[in-house]
Amino acid sequence: MGPQQPRQAPPQPEQPKQPIPGVRHLIAVGSGKGGVGKTTVAVNLAISFAKLGRKVGLLDADVYGPNVPLMMGSQAQPRGNADQIRPVESYGVKLMSMGFLNPGDKPLVWRGPMLHSVMQQFLRAVEWGELDFLLIDLPPGTGDVALSLVQTAPLSGAVVVTTPSDVSLEDARKAINMFVQVRVPILGLVENMSYLIAPGSGRWQRATPMIRSQRLSANWRYASKRAVRKSKGPGRR
Ligand SMILES: Nc1ncnc2c1ncn2[C@@H]1O[C@H](COP(=O)(O)OP(=O)(O)OP(=O)(O)O)[C@@H](O)[C@H]1O
Numbered sequence: 411m412g413p414q415q416p417r418q419a420p421p422q423p424e425q426p427k428q429p430i431p432g433v434r435h436l437i438a439v440g441s442g443k444g445g446v447g448k449t450t451v452a453v454n455l456a457i458s459f460a461k462l463g464r465k466v467g468l469l470d471a472d473v474y475g476p477n478v479p480l481m482m483g484s485q486a487q488p489r490g491n492a493d494q495i496r497p498v499e500s501y502g503v504k505l506m507s508m509g510f511l512n513p514g515d516k517p518l519v520w521r522g523p524m525l526h527s528v529m530q531q532f533l534r535a536v537e538w539g540e541l542d543f544l545l546i547d548l549p550p551g552t553g554d555v556a557l558s559l560v561q562t563a564p565l566s567g568a569v570v571v572t573t574p575s576d577v578s579l580e581d582a583r584k585a586i587n588m589f590v591q592v593r594v595p596i597l598g599l600v601e602n603m604s605y606l607i608a609p610g611s612g613r614w615q616r617a618t619p620m621i622r623s624q625r626l627s628a629n630w631r632y633a634s635k636r637a638v639r640k641s642k643g644p645g646r647r
Protein backbone atom coordinates (compact mmCIF):
# COMPACT_ATOMS: atom_id res chain seq x y z
CA MET A 411 0.00 0.00 0.00
CA GLY A 412 1.38 3.39 -0.93
CA PRO A 413 1.65 6.32 1.44
CA GLN A 414 -1.64 8.05 2.24
CA GLN A 415 -2.03 11.38 0.54
CA PRO A 416 -3.42 14.08 2.85
CA ARG A 417 -6.84 15.15 1.70
CA GLN A 418 -6.73 18.55 0.03
CA ALA A 419 -8.61 21.33 1.82
CA PRO A 420 -11.50 22.72 -0.22
CA PRO A 421 -10.67 26.08 -1.85
CA GLN A 422 -11.52 28.95 0.50
CA PRO A 423 -13.25 32.07 -0.85
CA GLU A 424 -10.82 35.00 -1.02
CA GLN A 425 -11.15 37.19 2.08
CA PRO A 426 -11.10 40.96 1.53
CA LYS A 427 -7.76 42.34 2.73
CA GLN A 428 -8.30 45.39 4.91
CA PRO A 429 -5.74 48.14 4.25
CA ILE A 430 -3.51 49.26 7.13
CA PRO A 431 -4.37 52.92 7.77
CA GLY A 432 -1.44 55.20 6.88
CA VAL A 433 0.64 52.49 5.17
CA ARG A 434 1.04 53.06 1.42
CA HIS A 435 2.94 49.94 0.40
CA LEU A 436 3.29 46.68 2.24
CA ILE A 437 6.13 44.59 0.86
CA ALA A 438 7.06 41.05 1.93
CA VAL A 439 10.61 39.72 1.76
CA GLY A 440 10.56 35.94 1.58
CA SER A 441 12.32 32.82 0.38
CA GLY A 442 11.69 29.12 0.43
CA LYS A 443 14.94 28.37 2.20
CA GLY A 444 16.38 29.47 5.53
CA GLY A 445 19.62 31.35 5.91
CA VAL A 446 19.77 32.79 2.39
CA GLY A 447 19.74 36.43 3.51
CA LYS A 448 16.10 37.51 3.81
CA THR A 449 16.67 39.52 6.98
CA THR A 450 19.89 41.00 5.57
CA VAL A 451 18.04 42.10 2.42
CA ALA A 452 15.00 43.40 4.39
CA VAL A 453 17.19 45.41 6.80
CA ASN A 454 19.29 46.87 3.97
CA LEU A 455 16.21 47.76 1.93
CA ALA A 456 14.60 49.44 4.95
CA ILE A 457 17.67 51.53 5.82
CA SER A 458 18.22 52.43 2.15
CA PHE A 459 14.62 53.66 1.83
CA ALA A 460 15.03 55.67 5.05
CA LYS A 461 18.24 57.24 3.69
CA LEU A 462 16.31 58.23 0.56
CA GLY A 463 13.94 60.15 2.80
CA ARG A 464 11.08 57.63 2.76
CA LYS A 465 9.09 56.74 5.86
CA VAL A 466 9.77 53.07 6.53
CA GLY A 467 8.74 50.33 8.93
CA LEU A 468 10.09 46.80 9.27
CA LEU A 469 7.96 44.04 10.74
CA ASP A 470 9.89 40.94 11.78
CA ALA A 471 7.52 38.05 11.09
CA ASP A 472 10.07 35.41 12.07
CA VAL A 473 8.67 34.74 15.54
CA TYR A 474 10.83 31.66 16.21
CA GLY A 475 14.11 33.25 15.10
CA PRO A 476 13.67 37.02 15.24
CA ASN A 477 16.95 38.49 14.02
CA VAL A 478 15.84 42.05 13.21
CA PRO A 479 16.68 43.50 16.68
CA LEU A 480 20.28 42.22 16.43
CA MET A 481 20.76 43.34 12.81
CA MET A 482 19.24 46.76 13.55
CA GLY A 483 21.34 47.06 16.73
CA SER A 484 18.40 47.66 19.03
CA GLN A 485 17.34 46.08 22.31
CA ALA A 486 14.70 48.63 23.22
CA GLN A 487 11.36 47.64 24.72
CA PRO A 488 8.30 48.69 22.76
CA ARG A 489 5.92 50.78 24.88
CA GLY A 490 2.19 50.88 24.79
CA ASN A 491 -0.96 49.45 26.28
CA ALA A 492 -3.22 46.50 25.56
CA ASP A 493 -4.66 48.14 22.42
CA GLN A 494 -1.72 49.92 20.84
CA ILE A 495 2.01 49.19 20.78
CA ARG A 496 4.52 51.89 19.90
CA PRO A 497 7.25 50.58 17.55
CA VAL A 498 10.94 50.81 18.36
CA GLU A 499 13.00 53.08 16.09
CA SER A 500 16.52 52.49 14.77
CA TYR A 501 18.39 54.02 11.79
CA GLY A 502 15.21 55.97 10.98
CA VAL A 503 13.18 52.73 10.62
CA LYS A 504 10.18 51.80 12.79
CA LEU A 505 10.55 48.24 14.03
CA MET A 506 8.46 45.52 15.59
CA SER A 507 9.75 42.07 16.41
CA MET A 508 9.03 39.22 18.78
CA GLY A 509 12.70 39.62 19.75
CA PHE A 510 11.75 42.84 21.60
CA LEU A 511 8.95 41.10 23.52
CA ASN A 512 10.74 37.82 24.22
CA PRO A 513 14.43 38.75 24.41
CA GLY A 514 17.21 36.32 25.32
CA ASP A 515 17.53 32.61 24.58
CA LYS A 516 14.09 31.45 25.69
CA PRO A 517 12.41 29.63 22.78
CA LEU A 518 8.89 30.51 21.83
CA VAL A 519 6.66 27.42 21.90
CA TRP A 520 3.51 28.59 20.18
CA ARG A 521 1.21 26.91 17.74
CA GLY A 522 -0.47 28.19 14.59
CA PRO A 523 -3.49 30.13 15.93
CA MET A 524 -1.36 32.13 18.42
CA LEU A 525 1.16 32.95 15.71
CA HIS A 526 -1.63 34.11 13.45
CA SER A 527 -3.06 36.38 16.14
CA VAL A 528 0.31 37.92 17.09
CA MET A 529 1.00 38.66 13.42
CA GLN A 530 -2.36 40.39 13.08
CA GLN A 531 -1.49 42.47 16.16
CA PHE A 532 1.91 43.35 14.73
CA LEU A 533 0.19 44.48 11.54
CA ARG A 534 -2.78 46.28 12.98
CA ALA A 535 -2.21 47.10 16.66
CA VAL A 536 1.21 48.74 16.22
CA GLU A 537 1.23 52.51 15.80
CA TRP A 538 3.00 52.46 12.43
CA GLY A 539 1.73 55.94 11.59
CA GLU A 540 2.21 57.31 8.07
CA LEU A 541 4.57 55.04 6.13
CA ASP A 542 5.65 54.90 2.50
CA PHE A 543 6.79 51.31 2.95
CA LEU A 544 6.18 48.66 5.57
CA LEU A 545 8.54 45.75 4.88
CA ILE A 546 7.78 42.31 6.29
CA ASP A 547 10.71 39.98 6.95
CA LEU A 548 9.07 36.57 6.51
CA PRO A 549 10.25 33.37 8.17
CA PRO A 550 11.73 30.72 5.85
CA GLY A 551 9.43 28.46 3.89
CA THR A 552 5.76 28.54 3.05
CA GLY A 553 4.43 27.48 6.48
CA ASP A 554 1.74 28.83 8.79
CA VAL A 555 3.03 32.35 9.44
CA ALA A 556 4.07 33.12 5.87
CA LEU A 557 0.84 31.75 4.44
CA SER A 558 -1.48 33.46 6.93
CA LEU A 559 0.30 36.78 6.35
CA VAL A 560 0.22 36.67 2.58
CA GLN A 561 -3.44 35.67 2.72
CA THR A 562 -4.52 38.43 5.09
CA ALA A 563 -2.13 41.35 4.58
CA PRO A 564 -2.84 43.76 1.72
CA LEU A 565 0.57 43.23 0.11
CA SER A 566 1.67 45.49 -2.75
CA GLY A 567 4.31 42.97 -3.72
CA ALA A 568 7.00 40.56 -2.65
CA VAL A 569 10.76 40.29 -2.99
CA VAL A 570 12.11 36.73 -3.10
CA VAL A 571 15.65 36.04 -1.91
CA THR A 572 17.73 33.05 -2.96
CA THR A 573 21.35 31.98 -3.25
CA PRO A 574 22.60 30.58 -6.57
CA SER A 575 22.54 26.97 -5.29
CA ASP A 576 20.10 24.48 -6.80
CA VAL A 577 18.59 23.66 -3.40
CA SER A 578 17.86 27.31 -2.66
CA LEU A 579 16.48 27.89 -6.16
CA GLU A 580 14.22 24.86 -5.80
CA ASP A 581 12.75 26.31 -2.60
CA ALA A 582 12.57 29.83 -4.05
CA ARG A 583 10.35 28.42 -6.78
CA LYS A 584 7.91 27.27 -4.07
CA ALA A 585 7.89 30.70 -2.45
CA ILE A 586 7.26 32.30 -5.86
CA ASN A 587 4.39 29.91 -6.49
CA MET A 588 2.89 30.75 -3.10
CA PHE A 589 2.86 34.47 -3.96
CA VAL A 590 1.52 33.75 -7.45
CA GLN A 591 -1.30 31.64 -5.98
CA VAL A 592 -2.43 34.47 -3.71
CA ARG A 593 -1.92 36.98 -6.56
CA VAL A 594 0.80 39.04 -4.93
CA PRO A 595 3.01 40.56 -7.63
CA ILE A 596 6.68 39.63 -7.39
CA LEU A 597 8.79 42.77 -7.47
CA GLY A 598 12.14 41.07 -7.80
CA LEU A 599 14.33 38.05 -7.21
CA VAL A 600 17.51 38.80 -5.26
CA GLU A 601 20.38 36.40 -5.85
CA ASN A 602 22.38 36.79 -2.65
CA MET A 603 25.83 35.36 -1.93
CA SER A 604 26.38 35.22 -5.69
CA TYR A 605 30.15 35.33 -5.50
CA LEU A 606 33.01 35.36 -3.08
CA ILE A 607 36.20 37.36 -3.09
CA ALA A 608 39.08 34.93 -3.11
CA PRO A 609 41.44 35.46 -0.19
CA GLY A 610 44.87 36.47 -1.41
CA SER A 611 44.14 37.29 -5.07
CA GLY A 612 41.04 39.40 -4.29
CA ARG A 613 39.38 38.06 -7.43
CA TRP A 614 35.61 37.65 -7.61
CA GLN A 615 34.53 34.04 -8.00
CA ARG A 616 31.04 32.78 -8.69
CA ALA A 617 30.08 29.51 -7.03
CA THR A 618 27.56 28.53 -9.72
CA PRO A 619 26.60 30.00 -13.10
CA MET A 620 24.09 32.84 -13.03
CA ILE A 621 21.99 31.28 -15.77
CA ARG A 622 19.82 29.28 -13.32
CA SER A 623 18.70 32.34 -11.37
CA GLN A 624 18.09 34.17 -14.65
CA ARG A 625 15.90 31.31 -15.89
CA LEU A 626 13.88 31.35 -12.65
CA SER A 627 13.58 35.12 -12.90
CA ALA A 628 12.19 34.89 -16.46
CA ASN A 629 9.66 32.26 -15.36
CA TRP A 630 8.33 34.23 -12.39
CA ARG A 631 7.91 37.34 -14.49
CA TYR A 632 5.57 35.40 -16.75
CA ALA A 633 3.69 33.58 -13.96
CA SER A 634 3.39 36.69 -11.79
CA LYS A 635 2.09 38.92 -14.61
CA ARG A 636 -0.44 36.28 -15.62
CA ALA A 637 -1.72 35.89 -12.03
CA VAL A 638 -2.05 39.64 -11.49
CA ARG A 639 -3.87 40.02 -14.85
CA LYS A 640 -6.27 37.27 -13.79
CA SER A 641 -6.97 38.96 -10.45
CA LYS A 642 -7.87 42.20 -12.25
CA GLY A 643 -10.41 40.38 -14.38
CA PRO A 644 -10.95 40.30 -18.15
CA GLY A 645 -10.31 43.31 -20.31
CA ARG A 646 -7.68 44.94 -18.05
CA ARG A 647 -4.03 44.59 -19.04
N1 LIG B 1 25.83 38.69 0.90
C1 LIG B 1 26.27 38.20 2.06
N2 LIG B 1 27.58 38.05 2.30
C2 LIG B 1 28.01 37.53 3.46
N3 LIG B 1 27.22 37.14 4.47
C3 LIG B 1 25.91 37.26 4.28
C4 LIG B 1 25.35 37.81 3.08
N4 LIG B 1 24.00 37.80 3.21
C5 LIG B 1 23.72 37.29 4.42
N5 LIG B 1 24.86 36.98 5.08
C6 LIG B 1 24.97 36.37 6.42
O1 LIG B 1 24.35 35.09 6.36
C7 LIG B 1 23.64 34.80 7.57
C8 LIG B 1 22.18 34.51 7.26
O2 LIG B 1 21.58 35.72 6.78
P1 LIG B 1 20.10 36.10 7.21
O3 LIG B 1 19.89 35.93 8.68
O4 LIG B 1 19.83 37.44 6.60
O5 LIG B 1 19.30 34.98 6.42
P2 LIG B 1 17.74 34.63 6.54
O6 LIG B 1 17.32 34.12 5.21
O7 LIG B 1 16.99 35.77 7.09
O8 LIG B 1 17.79 33.45 7.62
P3 LIG B 1 16.51 32.79 8.35
O9 LIG B 1 15.89 31.90 7.33
O10 LIG B 1 17.12 32.04 9.49
O11 LIG B 1 15.60 33.91 8.77
C9 LIG B 1 23.84 36.03 8.47
O12 LIG B 1 24.91 35.77 9.32
C10 LIG B 1 24.19 37.15 7.49
O13 LIG B 1 25.01 38.13 8.09
Ligand SMILES: [Mg+2]
Pocket residue numbers: 448449450472477547
Ligand atom coordinates in the same frame (compact mmCIF):
# COMPACT_ATOMS: atom_id res chain seq x y z
MG1 LIG C 1 15.75 35.91 8.83
